[in-house]
Every structure is written in structure tokens, then in C-alpha cells.
Amino acid sequence: MAPTKDTLFRSADMSLTQLYIANEIGREVVSALGELGVMDFRDLNSETTAFQRTFTREIRRLDNVERQLRYFHGQMEKASIPIRSIYDFNNPFTSPSASEIDELADKSQSLENRISSLNESYETLKRREVELTEWRWVLREAGGFFDRARGQTEEIRHSLDNDDAPLLRDVEQHGQGEPAGEQSFSVMNIGFVAGVIPRERIAAFERILWRTLRGNLYMNQSEIPEPIINPENNEEISKNVFIIFAHGKEIIAKIRKISESLGADLYSVDENSELRRDQIREVNTRLSDLASVLRNTKSTLDAELTAISRSLAAWMVIIKKEKGTYETLNKFSYDHQRKTLIAEAWAPTNYLGLIKSTLQDVNDRAGLSVPTIVNQIKTTRTPPTYFKTNRFTLAFQTIIDAYGTIKYREVNPALPTIVTFPFLFAVMFGDFGHGMILFLAALAMIYYERKLQRSKLDELFSMIFYGRYIVFMMGIFSMYTGLVYCDAFSKPIPIFNSMWTWNEGDKGSLGPGASRLDGYTYPFGLDWKWHSTDNDLLFSNSYKMKLSILLGWCHMTFSLMWSLVNARYFHTPIDIWGNFVPGMIFFQSIFGYLSFSIVYKWSVDWAAIGRQPPSLLNMLIYMFLRPGTLEDPEQPLFKGQATIQVILLLLAVICIPILLFLKPFYLRYEHNKARAMGYRGIGENTRVSALDDDDDEGQTLNGGRESFGDDDDGIAMITQDIGHGEEHEEFEFSEIMIHQVIHTIEFCLNCVSHTASYLRLWALSLAHQRLSIVLWDMTMANAFAFTGIGGAIIMVVVFYFWFSLTVFVLCVMEGTSAMLHSLRLHWVEAMSKHFMGDGVPFQPFSFKILLEEDPVE
Amino acid sequence: MGNSWLPFVVLLVVVLFSFGVWFLAPKGENQTVWRSTLILSAVAMYLMWAITFLAQMHPLISPIRYDLRPE
Structure with a gap:
């Protein structure tokens, strides 16, 4: 076994392992493995429903505890009590024992009862308080009505009382008068109803009353200035006090019914002002009593919640882990006779030693004599990646995984992507200044990594933060390409002596033409003298176009080479001879030749030999349309050009039928040969099963194995739960042929379209450069025109404007678009050359992942 | 002062650098990442530089100032 160490180049070597765990320590074993987080347990009970599984009861109990913890959390949020952050615990990741879990469950049950009873009484008290408050308002307002009503008919009443209700004081201010000649309303056979009603219903209420009583009523109402708070949902409602006078008992009863049905609360008000004052006094005392009781209840509740808040986060973590453990245990099959749990899991082979020692530790701690047995199983199943x-x-791995899951042990495109992705981005984004901004931003994110990881970030920023190392690489490469393009915020960077000197003009001025320093080529990047010349676009377009073609050719050749590496690794020589070699020859004889021509044309000093350089574009067109002839036969690119082009073209054409037919016919030949020799496809049903028939006494292959432990020679063959698409595929020639035809057409056409696709490097870098020049010219260049104090102020303002536009438009927007284009170049142009990608993702049972997916704050 | 030999010298430097990285990359589980990233970066940066250098080695046009036009 002992494979080489796992690297990012290929996915880790996986083994299907089988665990025999004594029933008593099942929970401890799984929880220890959850801490390790390297085992992907297979569901061995996939045909049983969730309710029939062994540990459903435990999960239900934990669900209940979780619900209680969430309830505490909700209560804390309502009372705005902060929870102690999970990061403040020294070690929240210790796995608790079963008894601790029981304790926790009991504790949270009793706490829940206590909290909910406290809450209930608090709410009852609150409701009582609201009722009393409303009553007080009714008493005050209704009192005002009474007084006003009486004031119209009778003399003004005198009050000796010193009540502090404002309306009554109002009455007092009206002046002196003899004690009221109490002509009661009842004497006049007028009854009344008083209460409060939500303000939005008042219009409907009035209308209904008016219609049902046909106007036989006198209604008075006033708004309560402060909103009433509903204790059930903490909502504020504005209400009105109303008092309705009407004739007759029936009518009054009707009014009562109507108002109650409309959600009004009715309160009794005495028409006698003395009694009313007593009522107010009584209500006031009761309110103040209630307030003190409420305060006490609230503080008890808060104290209780604060106590819980100190350990709530840890409890949540514990319960989540415990639930995860039981959910995993539910995937195990249980051997009733031997009282063992049997589990199957994928694990990286390199971790088997660690797994075994962990299991040994658990065993020792439990003091169990029966060891936990780890078996490696041979299987035809595809291991997870x-x-x-x-x-x-x-x-970077996420970029690749977003496209598709990599096939097990296939070359991982993520490894070269670490460089090529940010580099192709930088070719489009090349500007030293903008690259510096990206670099510094990424550096800041990396520096404050820990802090940022713990804080809550909004969606966009968390995405950038996730890719901070990509941004970091992008920044570095953008600075480099910026230097090569000789652009810093669209300004030139004169590092070395220019290779051009301006010609002396007629009037002693320099230019407009320039001549070259003899034999000297600007040593790094584009010559800065090209900046702001009349024909810099002409030069840089030609340069950037060829740069894109050359880089694209390098990138595609590089990617195509991985298909060779893959074919060699998977021992499929037919993929080398039937796919890689003809494909490579086809690609190189056209685009390799184009790349060669570009470089060759550059390396020749056309002026020195006194010839016109041929156009490469026309050369390529002529190569296909009229093989053997050149555009200008007198002036070839090099000697024998026409012959070489014909040979290359023939090579490319020959490769097409090879690409088309070699692989399918070879596969058919192989298949027929195997058939002729009498071989048939291996059926999985010939294997012996340890899991499907546990009670079968005759079944000893695995039963016998147990005592021997995990010797590698005696590996037990276990049936996979067949029928999951693992069946041996029937050989179907037509299918393979169609597949190969598609592949050939795609490959040949893609060679052309993908090369053209790399021209986006040119287009985007051009757009980026032009945009930053325009931005500079529109803002900063104008600001430099002003001088003096005014100029300084304008400069500052314009600078901010320019800088924020640089960041948001040039760095963020342009950066996003360049990133998407680079992403496409990887997913489509590069990965189509070698990526197989029909892997199964590895989903280990890991507490860490569990908590990341469902974080406890 | 011809300097058209520069691409070869730099190529040599890149090759030496790559060998150096191959042997000096920090050991451990990230060795592959170190090696591949540094070597690929060096190669990519070299390519970009060399292409730019070659493009200017025998330029077909020369810069013309835009602020001065011939009368």
C-alpha cells in the first residue's frame, strides 16, 4: 500500500475501508472520526426510511434540545442580550461524553420550562398593564366628554380635588362653580359605552354604528397621543378613545356588541366625577404596583438568559456535533448477533494510519478488550476525488470544481491555474498602478484574515475575501504586466533609456519623426517613447494581437500536454496514438506554424535586407485556399516556405482520419479479441456479501476475517449496493464512433475558434488602457491647468474623483470583466484539451465542515 | 550596443531559477505547489517579456509625435 504522498497534482489515493465497531463505543468512535474529518461514510441502509433507522430516537431528542437552544437564542435576541462568541471559548471542540449530553438535555429542558414560565407571567403582566393604561386613558378622555357635555347644559362643576389628570385640571381652569347639580344621564335615560379602538378602524366603526342605529347616537372620540404596545408581538398600535351616548338598553347592548366585534376594548366609566376620580387613583396605584412586579420579572428573566448566553454557543456546537454523530451512525449496519456496528467509508490511504491510531485511542479510553477493526476492501467503484x-x-481548486468534479487521480488543472489564471487576467488588466491597488487590497485582506473570517461579511465582500489569494496573485502579475506595457495609471514609466530619439525638426524642435539608437532594443517592456505618439495604437495593436496569439498557443499546447500525462497514467495508449498525437500534430502544423512565423518575422531585420515583410494573415489564408502558392512568390518569409506549408497542410489533413477512426476501430478490435477468447464482462453479482445476509451462517468469508484484523492479503470482497450506475458498460461500437466523430469535429474546429478566442487578451487590455487614458485626460489632465490656491483645491477635488473612478470603474468593474474572461479561457479553451472530469466529490464526515456549513455565531 | 542576445541570457536565468526552485522548494506537503507556482510564474513572465522584446527588436514603424505635425 503506502502510496506516495498526496499532492495537489493528483487527487489523493483513496481506500474503501470497512470498520467493525463494538456497539458500546460506536458513538465515541464516530465522534473521534468526526474530529478527524477524513472519512466519507457510505449509507448502508439506503433502503430504510429515516424513521426506521436505529438511532432515530436519539436524533429526535437532540432535535428537541436544539429547538430549546434556538428558543433561548430567540429570547436573547428579543431581550437584546449578547451571546458570548464561539471564538471566546478556549476549546469548544472537545467531544463530550454521553452522560454530559444527557445532563445538557435535562438542563436545557428545565431551563426551557423556567424561561417559558417566566415569559408567560411577564406577558400576562404586560397585558394587564396595557389594559390598565387603556382604562386610564378612557377615564381621562371620557371624563372630559362628560364634563364638556355637562358644561353645555349645566353650570360648571367645581372641583376641590387636586388630581393630576390633565383634563380634570383643564376643568379646574374653567373656573369656580358651585357643586355640580348632579343631573345624571340615567335620569334622562341615556346610556353610554366607553372604550378604545384601533385608529384605522374608527371610520368603519362610525359608519356601522350610524347605519345600524340610524343616527340615534351621540359619539365622541379622541386620539390617544402615545401608541399602545401590544405585548404579544411588540407592535405599536395607535388607538382612539370613544364614548357613545345613546337611548335605551337594547341600543346600548347593540353598541357593545358592535364595538367588541370590531376589536374595541370596553371599559367601565362612572359618570359620577367623584367616583371617576377614585377610579383613576386606583388605576394609577395598580399600574405602579404592576410596573415594579414587571421590573422584577424582567430582571429575573434577563439574569437567567445572561447566564445561559455565556455557554449557549458551546452547547449549540455540542448538540450539532452529537446530531451529526448519530446521523452518521444511522448509516451503519448493525450486526445483531455479534453486537457490532459495520461501517463502510472512503478515506485517503495516507490517513489510514492516523485513523487506526485514533480508533485505538478511543478503545483504550473506553477500556474495551474488543478492538475496532479496520479492513481495506478492494472494489470496482470509483473512489471519490x-x-x-x-x-x-x-x-483555485474551487474555480476548477465549479466547472466539474475532477476524475479520480486525473491531472488536477487547479495546480497550473494558480499561475495561469491570474497571469491571463493580468495580460488583460496590465497597469502597474491598478495592479498595485489590487495587491495592496489583497495584502490587507490577508493581514486581517483572522479578524475578517470571524466577522460577518456581506455577500459581495465575502466573495472577494474568499478569493483573496487569487486577488493577491492577480495584483502581483498585473504589476508585472503593467511594467511590460509601460503603463502606470496610463502614464509611462521611463526606467531605461529609450531606443528612440526624436529627429531634429526644421525649427530646432524635436520630432515629429524618431530614429532608432543603433542595435539597441528597449530591454524591459514596451518603450515609453510610444506613449502619446500619433501611431502608438498602430504599434501596440500589432504587438498585443501577436502576444495574445502566442500566449494562447503556449497555453493550449501546455494544456494539451496534460492529456498525454493522463493517458500515460491511466495506461490507455490508444488515447495517446488515437487522440493526443494526431491532435497535437494537427494543432502544431497550423497554429504552431503561425506562432513560429510570428516569432520568425520579428527576428528578421527586414529593413536591413531591403525586403518587404509578408503579411502573416494573408499567408495563413493562402496556405489553405491555394496550397503551394504564396501571396507574393518573389518575397517569401523564408526559403522553401511554399513547400513547407504544403507538407504541414498535408500533415494536418492526414491527422483528421486518424483522429476519427483509430480509436474506435482499435477498441472494437480489442473487444472482439476478448470475446473470441471467451471472456465476458465481470458481473458484480458473483461477489460475496457480508452486509446483505448477516444471519446466513454459511457466510464465513467476512465473519472469519474479523478475528484476523486487517491483514492486507485477506481482503474481503464486499458487494456494493449494486444498481448505482456501476454496472459494466456494454461495448457498443456505434456509440463510440459517434462519440469520436463529435470529438474530432470539436477538436479541429476548436483549434481555430479557441486560438481566435485568445484575442480577447488583446481586446481587453486595449480597452483597459484606453479607458484609463480617457479617465486621466478628462480629470487629472484638466486639473493640472489651474494654478494657485484655486488650483490646489480643484486638484484635491478632482483627485478624489479620479481616484474613486479608478478604483470602482477600472479596478472593480474592469477587473471583474477581465477575471470572467480569464475564467472562460481556463474552463473552455484550456480545460477542453485534457479535462475528463466525471469524478465523485469526497464528502467527509467532519465536524469542522458541519460547523462551517451551519455556523454558530 | 546591440543587445539582441538578451532573450537567451534571460532564458538561461529562468532555467537556472527553475532548477533552483525545484531543489530548494520547501519540503512538506506543499512542495508541489511551491515548485509549480514559482516555475510556471517564471516561465509565464519570461514569455511575456521575451515576446515584448522580440516585437521591438526590428520594429517596422517608428513613433511619431502627435503634438508636432510635419508642415
Whole structure:
């Protein structure tokens, strides 16, 4: 076994392992493996429903505890009590024992009862308080009505009382008068109803009353200035006090019914002002009593919640882990006779030692004599694809995984992507200044990594933060390409002596033409003298176009080479001879030749030999349309050009039928040969099963194995739960042929279209450069025209304007578009050359992942 | 002062650098990442530079100032 160490180049070597765990320590074993987080357990009970599984009861109990914890959390949020952050615990990741879990469950049950009873009484008290408050308002307002009503008919009543109700004081201000000649309303056979009603219903209420009583009523109402708070949902409602006078008992009863049905609360008000004052006094005392009781209840509740808040996060983590453990245990099959749990899991082979020692530890701690047995199983199943990533590689791996899951042990495109993705981005984004902004931003994110990871970020920023190392690489490469393009915020960077000197003009001025320093080529990047010349676009377009073609050719050749590596690794020589070699020859004889011509044309000093350089575009067109002839036969690119082009073209054409037919016919030949020798496809049903028939006494292959432990020679063959698409595929020639035809057409056409696709490098870098020049010219260049104090102020304002536009338009927007284009170049242009990608993702049972997916704050 | 030999010298530097990285990359599980990233970066940066250099080695046009036009 002992494979080479796992790298990012290929997915980790996986083994299907079988665990025999004593029933007593099942929970401890799984929880220890959850801490390790390297085992992907297979569901061995997929045909049983969730309710029939062994540990459903435990999960239900934990669900209940979780619900209680969430309830506490909700109560804390309502009372705005902060929860102690999960990061403040020294070690929240210790796995608790079963008894601790029981304790926790009991504790949370009793706490829930206590909290909910406290809450209930608090709410009851609150409701009582609201009622009393409303009553007080009714008493005050209704009192005002009474007084006003009486004031119209009778003399003004005198009040000796010193009540502090404002309306009554109002009455007092009206002046002196003899004690009221109490002509009661009842004497006049007028009854009344008083209460409060939500303000939005008042119009409907009035209308209904008017219609049902035909106007036989006198209604008075006034708004309560402060909103009433509903204790059930903490909503504020504005209400009105009303008082309705009407004739007769029936009418009054009718009014009562109507108002109650409209959600009004009715309160009794005495028409006698003395009694009313007593009522107010009584209500006031009761309110103040209630307030003190409420305060006490609230503080008890808060104290209780604060106590819980200190450990709530840890409890949540514990319960989540425990639930995960039981959910995993539910995937195990249970051997009733031997009282063991049997589990099957994929694990990286390199971790088997660690797994075994962990299991040994658990065993020792439990003091069990029966060891936990780890068996390796041989299988025809596709193992899951697993890459061990770190902070740096994670984001790059995610880019590739977003396209498709990599086939097990296939070359991982993520490894070269670490460089090529940010580099192709930088070719489009090349500007030293903008690259510096990206670099510094990424550096800041990396520096404050820990802090940012713990804080809640909004969606967009968390996405950028996730890709911080990509941005970091992008920044570095953008600075480099910016230097090569000689652009810093669209300004030139004169590092070396220019290779051009301006010609002396007629009037002693320099230019407009320039002549070259003899034999000297600008050593790094584009010559800065090209900046702001009349024909810099002419030059840089030609340069950037060829740069894109050359880089594209390199990138595609590089990617195509991986298909060779894959074919060699998977021992499929037919893929080398039937796909890789003809494909490579086809690609190189056209586009390799084009790349060669570009470089060759550059390396020849056309002026020195006194010839016109031929156009490469026309050369390529003539190569296809009129093989053997050149556009200008007198002036070839090099000697024998026409002959070489014919040979290359023939090579390319020959490769097409090879690409088309070699692989399918070879496969058919192989298949027929195997058939002729009497071989048939291996059926999975010939295997012996340890899991499907546990009670079968005759079944000893695995039963016997147990005592021997995990010797590698005696590997037990286990039936996979067949019928999951693992069946041996029937050989179907037509299918393979069609597949190969599609592949050939795609490949040949893609060679052309993908090369053209790399021209986006040119287009985007041109657009980026032009945009930054325009931005500079429109803002900063104008600001330099002003001088003095005014100029300084304008400069500052314009600078901010320019800088924010640079960041948001040039860095963020342009950066996003360049990134998407680079992404496409990887997914389509590069990965189509070698990526197989029909892998199964590795989903280990890991507490860490569990908590990341469903974080406890 | 011809300097058209520069691409070859730099190529040599890149090759030496790549060998250096191959042997000096930090050991451990990230060795592959170190090697591949540094070597590929060097190669990509070299390519970009060399292409730019070659494009200017025998230029077919020369810059013309836009602020001065011939009368």
C-alpha cells in the first residue's frame, strides 16, 4: 500500500475501508472520526426510511434540545442580550461524553420550562398593564366628554380635588362653580359605552354604528397621543378613545356588541366625577404596583438568559456535533448477533494510519478488550476525488470544481491555474498602478484574515475575501504586466533609456519623426517613447494581437500536454496514438506554424535586407485556399516556405482520419479479441456479501476475517449496493464512433475558434488602457491647468474623483470583466484539451465542515 | 550596443531559477505547489517579456509625435 504522498497534482489515493465497531463505543468512535474529518461514510441502509433507522430516537431528542437552544437564542435576541462568541471559548471542540449530553438535555429542558414560565407571567403582566393604561386613558378622555357635555347644559362643576389628570385640571381652569347639580344621564335615560379602538378602524366603526342605529347616537372620540404596545408581538398600535351616548338598553347592548366585534376594548366609566376620580387613583396605584412586579420579572428573566448566553454557543456546537454523530451512525449496519456496528467509508490511504491510531485511542479510553477493526476492501467503484487544500490553494481548486468534479487521480488543472489564471487576467488588466491597488487590497485582506473570517461579511465582500489569494496573485502579475506595457495609471514609466530619439525638426524642435539608437532594443517592456505618439495604437495593436496569439498557443499546447500525462497514467495508449498525437500534430502544423512565423518575422531585420515583410494573415489564408502558392512568390518569409506549408497542410489533413477512426476501430478490435477468447464482462453479482445476509451462517468469508484484523492479503470482497450506475458498460461500437466523430469535429474546429478566442487578451487590455487614458485626460489632465490656491483645491477635488473612478470603474468593474474572461479561457479553451472530469466529490464526515456549513455565531 | 542576445541570457536565468526552485522548494506537503507556482510564474513572465522584446527588436514603424505635425 503506502502510496506516495498526496499532492495537489493528483487527487489523493483513496481506500474503501470497512470498520467493525463494538456497539458500546460506536458513538465515541464516530465522534473521534468526526474530529478527524477524513472519512466519507457510505449509507448502508439506503433502503430504510429515516424513521426506521436505529438511532432515530436519539436524533429526535437532540432535535428537541436544539429547538430549546434556538428558543433561548430567540429570547436573547428579543431581550437584546449578547451571546458570548464561539471564538471566546478556549476549546469548544472537545467531544463530550454521553452522560454530559444527557445532563445538557435535562438542563436545557428545565431551563426551557423556567424561561417559558417566566415569559408567560411577564406577558400576562404586560397585558394587564396595557389594559390598565387603556382604562386610564378612557377615564381621562371620557371624563372630559362628560364634563364638556355637562358644561353645555349645566353650570360648571367645581372641583376641590387636586388630581393630576390633565383634563380634570383643564376643568379646574374653567373656573369656580358651585357643586355640580348632579343631573345624571340615567335620569334622562341615556346610556353610554366607553372604550378604545384601533385608529384605522374608527371610520368603519362610525359608519356601522350610524347605519345600524340610524343616527340615534351621540359619539365622541379622541386620539390617544402615545401608541399602545401590544405585548404579544411588540407592535405599536395607535388607538382612539370613544364614548357613545345613546337611548335605551337594547341600543346600548347593540353598541357593545358592535364595538367588541370590531376589536374595541370596553371599559367601565362612572359618570359620577367623584367616583371617576377614585377610579383613576386606583388605576394609577395598580399600574405602579404592576410596573415594579414587571421590573422584577424582567430582571429575573434577563439574569437567567445572561447566564445561559455565556455557554449557549458551546452547547449549540455540542448538540450539532452529537446530531451529526448519530446521523452518521444511522448509516451503519448493525450486526445483531455479534453486537457490532459495520461501517463502510472512503478515506485517503495516507490517513489510514492516523485513523487506526485514533480508533485505538478511543478503545483504550473506553477500556474495551474488543478492538475496532479496520479492513481495506478492494472494489470496482470509483473512489471519490479528494484534494487536500490549504488557504492558498482552496480558491483555485474551487474555480476548477465549479466547472466539474475532477476524475479520480486525473491531472488536477487547479495546480497550473494558480499561475495561469491570474497571469491571463493580468495580460488583460496590465497597469502597474491598478495592479498595485489590487495587491495592496489583497495584502490587507490577508493581514486581517483572522479578524475578517470571524466577522460577518456581506455577500459581495465575502466573495472577494474568499478569493483573496487569487486577488493577491492577480495584483502581483498585473504589476508585472503593467511594467511590460509601460503603463502606470496610463502614464509611462521611463526606467531605461529609450531606443528612440526624436529627429531634429526644421525649427530646432524635436520630432515629429524618431530614429532608432543603433542595435539597441528597449530591454524591459514596451518603450515609453510610444506613449502619446500619433501611431502608438498602430504599434501596440500589432504587438498585443501577436502576444495574445502566442500566449494562447503556449497555453493550449501546455494544456494539451496534460492529456498525454493522463493517458500515460491511466495506461490507455490508444488515447495517446488515437487522440493526443494526431491532435497535437494537427494543432502544431497550423497554429504552431503561425506562432513560429510570428516569432520568425520579428527576428528578421527586414529593413536591413531591403525586403518587404509578408503579411502573416494573408499567408495563413493562402496556405489553405491555394496550397503551394504564396501571396507574393518573389518575397517569401523564408526559403522553401511554399513547400513547407504544403507538407504541414498535408500533415494536418492526414491527422483528421486518424483522429476519427483509430480509436474506435482499435477498441472494437480489442473487444472482439476478448470475446473470441471467451471472456465476458465481470458481473458484480458473483461477489460475496457480508452486509446483505448477516444471519446466513454459511457466510464465513467476512465473519472469519474479523478475528484476523486487517491483514492486507485477506481482503474481503464486499458487494456494493449494486444498481448505482456501476454496472459494466456494454461495448457498443456505434456509440463510440459517434462519440469520436463529435470529438474530432470539436477538436479541429476548436483549434481555430479557441486560438481566435485568445484575442480577447488583446481586446481587453486595449480597452483597459484606453479607458484609463480617457479617465486621466478628462480629470487629472484638466486639473493640472489651474494654478494657485484655486488650483490646489480643484486638484484635491478632482483627485478624489479620479481616484474613486479608478478604483470602482477600472479596478472593480474592469477587473471583474477581465477575471470572467480569464475564467472562460481556463474552463473552455484550456480545460477542453485534457479535462475528463466525471469524478465523485469526497464528502467527509467532519465536524469542522458541519460547523462551517451551519455556523454558530 | 546591440543587445539582441538578451532573450537567451534571460532564458538561461529562468532555467537556472527553475532548477533552483525545484531543489530548494520547501519540503512538506506543499512542495508541489511551491515548485509549480514559482516555475510556471517564471516561465509565464519570461514569455511575456521575451515576446515584448522580440516585437521591438526590428520594429517596422517608428513613433511619431502627435503634438508636432510635419508642415
